[in-house]
Amino acid sequence: xxxxxxxxxxxxxxxTAIAASQDQAAFADLxxxxxxxxxxxxxxxxxxxxxxxxxxxxxxxxLWRKAHMYDPARASVATWIFTVARNRxxxxxxxxxxxxxxxLPWGPEAAPDQAEVIALQQDSAxxxxxxxxLPEKQRVLIERAYFGDLxxxxxxxxxxxxxxxxxxxxxxALDRLRHNMT
Numbered sequence: 351x352x353x354x355x356x357x358x359x360x361x362x363x364x365x366t367a368i369a370a371s372q373d374q375a376a377f378a379d380l381x382x383x384x385x386x387x388x389x390x391x392x393x394x395x396x397x398x399x400x401x402x403x404x405x406x407x408x409x410x411x412x413l414w415r416k417a418h419m420y421d422p423a424r425a426s427v428a429t430w431i432f433t434v435a436r437n438r439x440x441x442x443x444x445x446x447x448x449x450x451x452x453x454l455p456w457g458p459e460a461a462p463d464q465a466e467v468i469a470l471q472q473d474s475a476x477x478x479x480x481x482x483x484l485p486e487k488q489r490v491l492i493e494r495a496y497f498g499d500l501x502x503x504x505x506x507x508x509x510x511x512x513x514x515x516x517x518x519x520x521x522x523a524l525d526r527l528r529h530n531m532t
Contacts, residue, residue, distance in 0.1 A: 361427035362420075369417035381410055384428070388435045397439055405442055409435045473531075480530035488523035495520055 364380050367373035388409055392402035412434055420430055481489055494500045494508070502520070506513045 358426050358428075362422045365413075365417050365420045365427055368414065369420065372414075377414055380413065380427075384413075384431050385410055388431065391432060392435060392439055395436075395439065397443075401439070401442060401446075405435065405438050408438050408442075412438070476531060477527070480527050483530065484523050484526060488519050488526070491516060491519050492523045492527075 361380065361383075364373070364376035367376040368380070385406055389402045389406040392405050393399065397405060409431065413431060420427070424430075425433070481492065484492065491505060494505050495502065500508070502513060502516045505511075506516050509516070
């Protein structure tokens, strides 16, 4: 057995000990060996020192928490740890690269124009009147769809009416409302 294979077998045994019994001594050995290498890897791959330190701590904590997920048949311990480090670095870079929200104005909004307020009130009154003039079967469906926020399928399930009937009645009601509002 080569020296590299012996080292890998030793690391596999330590990860297995962590997974099986949360062996702190095995974790300390892994931490001493891999933490500086992970940090150097992250710095060489473009992370600044503080990001590399944060990421390295996160990687080692992940090693502690998820040692049971390591599969020696898929990768060496070093490959697994450095893959976790690479992925964590990408996650942190994405987190820090998110754009800041737009500068939102604070305070009360400007008062709306009186003409707009009156026009909106008149439109609302006309709509209420147009709704009252709809046949009851259509009005009930419009109210459920638009004021009750129900889908056509949900209305069909509630009322027991076929979905096609629901859609037809709503379409007819909307045509009548559109005609009454113009």
